Amino acid sequence: METCVHCLNCKLRHMCFPSMLNQSEMSRFNGIIDHRRKVRRGQRLYSAGDTFQNIYVPRIGSFKTVLSSEHGAEHVTGFYLIGETLGLSGISTKRHIVNAIALEDSVACVIPFQQLESLCREMPRLQQHIYKLLSAEIAQKSQGMIQLGSMTAEQRVAAFLLNISARLGARSYSITELSLHMTRGDIGNYLGMTLETVSRTFSRFQKNGLIRVRGKNITLSDAHALNCL
Amino acid sequence: METCVHCLNCKLRHMCFPSMLNQSEMSRFNGIIDHRRKVRRGQRLYSAGDTFQNIYVPRIGSFKTVLSSEHGAEHVTGFYLIGETLGLSGISTKRHIVNAIALEDSVACVIPFQQLESLCREMPRLQQHIYKLLSAEIAQKSQGMIQLGSMTAEQRVAAFLLNISARLGARSYSITELSLHMTRGDIGNYLGMTLETVSRTFSRFQKNGLIRVRGKNITLSDAHALNCL
DNA sequence: CGCATTCTTGAAACGCCTCAAACTTGGTGG
DNA sequence: CCACCAAGTTTGAGGCGTTTCAAGAATGCG
Structure with a gap:
């Protein structure tokens, strides 16, 4: 204290x-x-x-x-x-x-x-x-319930990244460089999917040029595309 | 008015x-x-x-x-x-x-x-x-997110029925006789599944003696079993 | 540096969704 | 009052996305 x-x-x-x-x-x-x-x-x-x-x-x-x-x-x-x-x-x-x-x-x-x-x-x-x-x-x-209820795993992960980005932006931090201190397991648990699915989705996004993954640091390269999934 | x-x-x-x-x-x-x-x-x-x-x-x-x-x-x-x-x-x-x-x-x-x-x-x-x-x-x-995130369709439907039952009970209505005025589609949408899955789950619960289904009127016959799914 | 934790990737299995068709219910008008 | 029609429900069969299980690679903390 x-x-x-x-x-x-x-x-x-x-x-x-x-x-x-x-x-x-x-x-x-x-x-x-x-x-x-x-x-x-x-x-x-x-x-x-x-x-x-x-x-x-x-x-x-x-x-x-x-x-x-x-x-x-x-x-x-x-x-x-x-x-x-x-x-x-x-x-x-x-x-x-x-x-x-x-x-x-x-x-x-x-x-x-x-x-x-x-x-x-x-x-x-x-x-x-x-x-x-x-x-x-x-x-x-409520937003979280929508994510869990009516979106594919891919859409949920994209929405999660954009949500964190927006919240950081609202507090004047970078909206493209995210430090996700939670584990893949935490993210998956929060989004209602397994940690393997989170990891695979990150990899697929990276392959398609939407994000860049370096461990817990993630760069949003194409926020618009993420929003349109 | x-x-x-x-x-x-x-x-x-x-x-x-x-x-x-x-x-x-x-x-x-x-x-x-x-x-x-x-x-x-x-x-x-x-x-x-x-x-x-x-x-x-x-x-x-x-x-x-x-x-x-x-x-x-x-x-x-x-x-x-x-x-x-x-x-x-x-x-x-x-x-x-x-x-x-x-x-x-x-x-x-x-x-x-x-x-x-x-x-x-x-x-x-x-x-x-x-x-x-x-x-x-x-x-x-938050409870809803848990339902959507980490429960099977069966568990979600059971939790939904028990939730409605508890809320009716809190207002001194019957906890076993539910009138679900929403459609199966509404329930499914809320629980993050299709209306067919809701219907099938109701049917399965009825077959196993957990509930009785008469259209929109549902009787909880074995609330304890519903809670233990 | 070393070990525990976390992350990535693959292959097989399963649960839920999609599509489809028949049935039931409830409201409306002849 | 009953026929009709729209809306909602039930049930089946096949396909797909996600999970499960497993093994190896990469982090990162002590």
Whole structure:
């Protein structure tokens, strides 16, 4: 745990909660945040069953969320990149329902939800941001269901790459150079296919000049073609 | 459109927003609701692209939400039974992103979201209810992704039946007698399989004594076995 | 550097989809 | 009231995409 968090000086403030707040609001928001959490690759930011107290924003690194079914199977329900918000799915049950696992050595800002909630009562724009986050997550999951339900493996992989690209772009990172820190197994699990199918699809895309694969680093060479599969 | 909505006298109030409010709060909540909407089978409650102004609670009947992809394909993203809440996915974009279509002749209460939002500022329990609804929808979609991603067609159909059963049970309806007003095509689309596979799976379940099929009416004879597939 | 993990690629097997035809249901009008 | 028609459902046969199983190659962390 680190202390002394200053949103004002944070390089990521324009892609985080403070982005919709004015200076005095940001200062009040900053007041409820007192630390960050360092999480090593493979370690958990929070676990299924934990009391829901905080939501988190990765400042360095990235995470996956994993839901364990009753039958012992595990399913990757999402990936969370720098500046995105994790933990919201625990609100309704007051407990987290997934494990959040770091895909690389990571650091996340810790936002106490109860204090955030009372702050929202006085700052409508903050409230609206929370709604947006929740609603966007519903839209994202719906999108995921479409991918899984009505697309071929090839289309799903293409949609996945474009989705990551767009999310990186929205946070001013390169939209062509992706570092996929999750394994092929994670991607396959998330997309509802085997890791072999993911690997084979990457290879086929590369052969056709749509992408370039160098281990976990993938270059999108022809995003348009990916979108038209 | 009907007028004169009185939550106090509504038979469904214990499974709706007012359930977590005291009498005076309920009365204020009631104040922002001034009508219901009647929607005939196959007609839309709202359409993708519509400005997001209201959320809805079916009082009679049920709905499906359909997302149209760019490529012209349509995908069923959810079913909404009596007392459940529709329309939340439009919050983030200020526009609805799906078409909400009545599965039978239906009536829904219309809740103006902006007024609901300001009411929330003064009634924390109402606020928490909204959070719960949003968060529960995320959980529901995540569950849906698991179904689509890592289950066989048989398991998906079983999970679907048990899910509907549980949701009816949560609203004090029979958990064994289901009226599925959606078509086999809708179910298949939602579950990521063809309507033929849905039909074949129902037939197989019936042959094995797990359910009884009489057109759209399905009886769960062995819920435990369905859960163990 | 070495070992565990991850990734790639191949061949065979299986589950679901596609196409097709017959049957059932429910709403409409003669 | 029944015939009719459209919409929805059931069932079968064959084909295809994805999975499974397996073995070797490439990463990358300690």
